[in-house]
Amino acid sequence: MAATPIIEIKNLSAGYDGRTVLHDVNLNIYEQDFLGIIGPNGGGKTTLIKCILGLLKPTGGEIIFHIGQNDNHFQIPTSSSEISLGYLPQYNSIDRKFPISVEEVILSGLSIQKSLTSRFTPEQKEKGKQIVSRMGLEGLEHRAIGQLSGGQLQRALLGRAIISDPSALILDEPSTYIDKRFEARLYELLAEINKECAIILVSHDIGTVLQQVKSIACVNETLDYHPDTEVTTEWLEKNFNCPIELLGHGTLPHRILGEHHHHH
Numbered sequence: 001m002a003a004t005p006i007i008e009i010k011n012l013s014a015g016y017d018g019r020t021v022l023h024d025v026n027l028n029i030y031e032q033d034f035l036g037i038i039g040p041n042g043g044g045k046t047t048l049i050k051c052i053l054g055l056l057k058p059t060g061g062e063i064i065f066h067i068g069q070n071d072n073h074f075q076i077p078t079s080s081s082e083i084s085l086g087y088l089p090q091y092n093s094i095d096r097k098f099p100i101s102v103e104e105v106i107l108s109g110l111s112i113q114k115s116l117t118s119r120f121t122p123e124q125k126e127k128g129k130q131i132v133s134r135m136g137l138e139g140l141e142h143r144a145i146g147q148l149s150g151g152q153l154q155r156a157l158l159g160r161a162i163i164s165d166p167s168a169l170i171l172d173e174p175s176t177y178i179d180k181r182f183e184a185r186l187y188e189l190l191a192e193i194n195k196e197c198a199i200i201l202v203s204h205d206i207g208t209v210l211q212q213v214k215s216i217a218c219v220n221e222t223l224d225y226h227p228d229t230e231v232t233t234e235w236l237e238k239n240f241n242c243p244i245e246l247l248g249h250g251t252l253p254h255r256i257l258g259e260h261h262h263h264h
């Protein structure tokens, strides 16, 4: 069965105020994908995510979303508003003083098309409970998000991102949620979520990413896709435009690197 991608990015370019940041980006995301997106600071990772989420209008090319049953695809040429995408934002974009509880944060993942005051159905509340338990947040439902640890907040936001059973889940720098104790648990959760949802994981943490994902893309003005995680240091250096030592990842697990040479 020939798979159709759920997200198809063709010749995408994007930028700000007339300055091009991304160009000639081509990428297909399939149902079972777990794609890691790495790249140097300012390379355009967040810009690509903004385009996929429909928050930034591309200056060229297109992003096509295929949703629905396998034999019943339809396309939304210009917007992602109807495809269900889950999104875990960067830590520094979260206002922890916002007076909202864990349960409310999770349920807010369902309320995109609702007004803030409309009530949730009993089915939606039940779904919320399931997510609370899946995220290991029992007992914290009514806690304000400002009173959570980094790892707990992250799981609440992950719950919000997956409560609508999205076709794809996008995570922006999930390893910056401080609470390192929960990092292993996060990746366990993601592996589980990946059984029913494509995942796109943006991260600086090359070593961790390479151990979790199935394929990898490096974004540096354009996108270089690699179908597995057997990347070489040469591939990384070419895409980052710098020697691997400068990336600050001296502890890259060697077993996931392909043939490579040391040249000091």
Ligand SMILES: Nc1ncnc2c1ncn2[C@@H]1O[C@H](COP(=O)(O)OP(=O)(O)OP(=O)(O)O)[C@@H](O)[C@H]1O
Pocket: 016, 017, 021, 039, 040, 041, 042, 043, 044, 045, 046, 047, 048
């Ligand atoms: N709102 C904006 N207005 C103007 N320029 C921007 C804006 N957002 C990002 N840029 C610029 O676009 C380029 C790509 O930024 P982007 O945030 O996509 O990179 P990134 O790969 O996510 O970087 P990092 O790893 O540092 O988060 C950078 O040069 C940045 O300064």
